[in-house]
Amino acid sequence: MADFQTRFVAFAVQQQVIRFGEFKTKAGRLSPYFFNAGLFSTGAALRQLSKFYADAIEATAPSFDFLFGPAYKGIPLVAGIAMAMAERGRDIPFCYNRKEAKDHGEGGMLVGAPPLGRALIVDDVISAGTSVRESVALLTSVGAQPVAVVTALDRMERGNGTLSATQEVTAQFGIPVLSIASLNDLMRFLSGHTELAAHAQAVAAYREQYGVDAID
Numbered sequence: 001m002a003d004f005q006t007r008f009v010a011f012a013v014q015q016q017v018i019r020f021g022e023f024k025t026k027a028g029r030l031s032p033y034f035f036n037a038g039l040f041s042t043g044a045a046l047r048q049l050s051k052f053y054a055d056a057i058e059a060t061a062p063s064f065d066f067l068f069g070p071a072y073k074g075i076p077l078v079a080g081i082a083m084a085m086a087e088r089g090r091d092i093p094f095c096y097n098r099k100e101a102k103d104h105g106e107g108g109m110l111v112g113a114p115p116l117g118r119a120l121i122v123d124d125v126i127s128a129g130t131s132v133r134e135s136v137a138l139l140t141s142v143g144a145q146p147v148a149v150v151t152a153l154d155r156m157e158r159g160n161g162t163l164s165a166t167q168e169v170t171a172q173f174g175i176p177v178l179s180i181a182s183l184n185d186l187m188r189f190l191s192g193h194t195e196l197a198a199h200a201q202a203v204a205a206y207r208e209q210y211g212v213d214a215i216d
Helices: 003-014 043-060 074-087 130-141 165-173 183-191 194-210
Strands: 018-024 030-035 066-069 094-102 108-112 118-122 145-154 177-182
Touching: 003 018, 003 043, 003 145, 003 177, 003 183, 018 194, 030 194, 043 074, 043 145, 043 177, 066 074, 074 094, 074 118, 118 130, 130 145, 130 165, 145 165, 145 183, 165 177, 177 183, 183 194
Parallel strands: 066 094, 066 118, 118 145, 145 177
Antiparallel strands: 018 030, 094 108
């Protein structure tokens, strides 16, 4: 477990972005934990989250030319990550999409830097993969090349079949899905904190029932 993964999980728990209890997922499952990146809702929290994304990108991302953030959650994320990377000496262009095309002013679906070359798509989590599919279609339609997706947390949970949503994206588009941390990282964090032992057992049971293995 990399240092930034450990610190990210601890930060998300401390910020109550990862919560424990009983939560119904979109698939109708009762999950013992819930992750909501929208709860990183202060300037300081978003700044720290952006640094964790930058850590993951520097450690695992393939070569890319610009960042793309799908509306809506991807918009503050992609802006924050671009600023975090600029602080580290790498000034990366970024853009994001509108939900509806603008028919006046500059017009079009995209805002920000021209989408030229290899795109790194930024999102919070992948549930059904809809946002990624829409992003890939939009980027390829303007001549850009999606090369990877980076998310905050990989739940490592299968969908209707045997693959997880992230694995389905990789299988369909041939691009890796990276994350700051995964469910396995969360479980390792829980196992190291005796006060969270009850939650660790519940998450482990859920992982056993609905989890998938990581793709090497």
